Amino acid sequence: MTPKLLTRRRILTGAAQSLVATAMLNPRLLRALAATPSALAADLQNDPRRPQFHLLPAANWMNDPNGPIYWNGKYHMFFQYNPHAAVWGDMHWYHSVSPDMIHWQHMPIAIAPTPGGPDADGCFSGTAIVKDKTVHFIYTGVQKVPADRADAEATLRDGHNDFRETQLLATSTDPDLKTWTKRSAPVIPLPPSGLKVTGFRDPAPWREPALYKEGWLLAVGSGESKKGGLVLLYKSTDLETWEYLHPLHSGAAQSSSATNPVDSGEMWECPDVFPLGPHASPQKHILIYSTQGKVFWQSGTIDPQTLVFAPLHTGLLDYGSFYAPKTQLDQHGNRILWGWIPETRPEAEFSASGWAGLMSLPRVLTLGPDDRLRITPAPAVNKLRQQEQKLKLVPASAATPTASKTLLASATLKQACGELLCLVKPGSEPFTLDLVNAQKPAEASYLSIRYSHANPGEIVVDQQRMPIQLAAREPLQLHFYIDGSVIELFVSNQATFTKRFYYPGSIAPEIQASITGNKADITHLSQWQLTPITQNRLTTA
Numbered sequence: 001m002t003p004k005l006l007t008r009r010r011i012l013t014g015a016a017q018s019l020v021a022t023a024m025l026n027p028r029l030l031r032a033l034a035a036t037p038s039a040l041a042a043d044l045q046n047d048p049r050r051p052q053f054h055l056l057p058a059a060n061w062m063n064d065p066n067g068p069i070y071w072n073g074k075y076h077m078f079f080q081y082n083p084h085a086a087v088w089g090d091m092h093w094y095h096s097v098s099p100d101m102i103h104w105q106h107m108p109i110a111i112a113p114t115p116g117g118p119d120a121d122g123c124f125s126g127t128a129i130v131k132d133k134t135v136h137f138i139y140t141g142v143q144k145v146p147a148d149r150a151d152a153e154a155t156l157r158d159g160h161n162d163f164r165e166t167q168l169l170a171t172s173t174d175p176d177l178k179t180w181t182k183r184s185a186p187v188i189p190l191p192p193s194g195l196k197v198t199g200f201r202d203p204a205p206w207r208e209p210a211l212y213k214e215g216w217l218l219a220v221g222s223g224e225s226k227k228g229g230l231v232l233l234y235k236s237t238d239l240e241t242w243e244y245l246h247p248l249h250s251g252a253a254q255s256s257s258a259t260n261p262v263d264s265g266e267m268w269e270c271p272d273v274f275p276l277g278p279h280a281s282p283q284k285h286i287l288i289y290s291t292q293g294k295v296f297w298q299s300g301t302i303d304p305q306t307l308v309f310a311p312l313h314t315g316l317l318d319y320g321s322f323y324a325p326k327t328q329l330d331q332h333g334n335r336i337l338w339g340w341i342p343e344t345r346p347e348a349e350f351s352a353s354g355w356a357g358l359m360s361l362p363r364v365l366t367l368g369p370d371d372r373l374r375i376t377p378a379p380a381v382n383k384l385r386q387q388e389q390k391l392k393l394v395p396a397s398a399a400t401p402t403a404s405k406t407l408l409a410s411a412t413l414k415q416a417c418g419e420l421l422c423l424v425k426p427g428s429e430p431f432t433l434d435l436v437n438a439q440k441p442a443e444a445s446y447l448s449i450r451y452s453h454a455n456p457g458e459i460v461v462d463q464q465r466m467p468i469q470l471a472a473r474e475p476l477q478l479h480f481y482i483d484g485s486v487i488e489l490f491v492s493n494q495a496t497f498t499k500r501f502y503y504p505g506s507i508a509p510e511i512q513a514s515i516t517g518n519k520a521d522i523t524h525l526s527q528w529q530l531t532p533i534t535q536n537r538l539t540t541a
Contacts, residue, residue, distance in 0.1 A: 055096060103533050343357060409525065424517075426451075468494050
């Protein structure tokens, strides 16, 4: 059973603060960490569960992607980061840079809390946007509110914290985005008057002249108690002075008594709004928001007169361990999605390991002819492929239960690091695919898939039912990326499922596909070993 997702908003007091971890604020010590045979470096380097081709910091805790941007010929990724320990707390903005969204180099921390300032207790999530050849961060700063003023001033009250959330601005003209200048006062200091919010954070500005030609629009995550989540809409001509308009969109009333409004659905965090669709037809808009441990997408339209979003379709962005995503445009204008992949093992385990969390692979978002979201791996991931291995299916060993029905792939993925692609023609027999330990195939699988022609509108991954819509004669496509302790699954480019899997010991298992069904229905089965982006699991610098 998967442990409950650790909330990204929880302050953990009394966390150990090692000197090595604190030194992460210094980029020279980042490099030293990779070269020094310290106990922490040795543990991280030898941890088989630590991914080899996903982005994550050299050590410690990370969560939400922040402000991804293509700037000055490079991709810049910022994300929530605790420099002191592998648990949530003391939020900074980590910074990494890449030529291709795959191979990353660590940079100095971009944004840190300012003592006594509106972000004194954390630099929360936000967005990067360009104005006048200057990159602007618009982000949420939090500051503790004294108990006697909490009822009047706190916007974040989750049973652990009483925080005032304000929207802040920082700018950089540095070609490498290493240095930032903060505006001392918030650009949005308070929630809208008369609105008793359940949260007020994660600003997402965008420019769209068809809706507002004079400047920028901005979405802020929020909600109202017993009324549901909200996305608040603002406008500005200069990114510094913002005028509140109205809710862009709102959710249904909630009756849950959960202490944290995000858990109940009374708060929508990490909103993202952007146009998407072919230019030859009226563009649709996509709204993404996170709540109740899930990420929802809606496709629809924004009325240019009322600036209100009207949804047409909705769904889950990922059915597994994936949260607080953020999008950007790549150098070719494609909409790229990033998401935080959290740990699902006990806190004591990931805290002791010295690292927690990772970034998803880049995913390309498009709109299908039915106006539903399509999600595909970014083509840049193919750079990691080694030689393709076209697999055959061979009978399982007689010592394996159900051996008479089970077929095993003829090769394995070494060190739990690789890619697997399977195409299945829907036939008369049910189909199953399990990712198993090649040395112990009879044990519980790391990921289990069930599909039947009797119910062609859904696929079951582990215990999760996922809707899919296949055209006539269209094969079911299962595309896996496996990396240390994470599996990213793309199902026919319509749905995704991200899974964390853990195992004992100091050696990663060899992963093998175990299949039941009609062998003739398997029209394609290939795998690739993927080249790690780092040689020591510590840094890509």
